[in-house]
Amino acid sequence: MEKARCIMIGLLLVILSGTVFAESEIPGLIRSGQYSQGTLGSVNQPGQTQQSSDGVYSVGVYPLYTPELAQGEGREIIQIFCRFCHSTTYITMQPPLPAAIWEGVVNKMIDTYGAPISEDSARQIINYLRTYYTQTARKQ
Ligand code: HEC
Numbered sequence: 001m002e003k004a005r006c007i008m009i010g011l012l013l014v015i016l017s018g019t020v021f022a023e024s025e026i027p028g029l030i031r032s033g034q035y036s037q038g039t040l041g042s043v044n045q046p047g048q049t050q051q052s053s054d055g056v057y058s059v060g061v062y063p064l065y066t067p068e069l070a071q072g073e074g075r076e077i078i079q080i081f082c083r084f085c086h087s088t089t090y091i092t093m094q095p096p097l098p099a100a101i102w103e104g105v106v107n108k109m110i111d112t113y114g115a116p117i118s119e120d121s122a123r124q125i126i127n128y129l130r131t132y133y134t135q136t137a138r139k140q
Pocket of ligand 1: 081083091106109115116125
């Protein structure tokens with residue numbers, strides 16, 4: 001008798017939790033937005049949109065503020081090692097720097113902040129930064 005009551009209560013709980021936690025369509029919420037590559041320094045205003053009548057609001061395109069690194073040898077290795085702790089925006093937001101300063105930056109990441117980068121990889125990273133992010137090389 002006791003066992004049957006336990007089974008009945010258990011069944012009731014299963015049915016109740018099914019209805020309480022079932023995913024339901026809730027009207028009037030915000031739809032997910034779209035993410036796309038943006039450009040630093042310029043924010044585009046979205047065009048005028050038709051107001052919704054059902055209370056569901058659409059969100060426009062969100063810009064991503066991490067610009068692409070310059071294409072070239074060493075880019076992949078930078079993307080592996082220099083994104084452990086911060087985004088590569090830390091590189092692109094610098095003004096064009098002399099080669100020696102870049103070398104100093106990379107060494108600081110390793111010596112001061114403990115970036116686990118081998119000597120060989122560090123050499124490739126420094127070469128890349130010298131090639132694409134100095135006064136003479138930097139295009140943008
Ligand atoms: C172990 C974590 C770590 C890794 C890996 C790392 N950094 Fe950093 N980086 C930091 C910290 C911490 C700062 C200082 C953050 C701050 O001041 O807001 C920083 C700041 C910077 C700055 C800003 C200027 C400066 O000197 O503070 C640049 C440029 C930079 N990092 C480049 C790099 C590059 C290039 C790499 C790849 C070789 C790299 N980081 C890898 C931790 C790291």
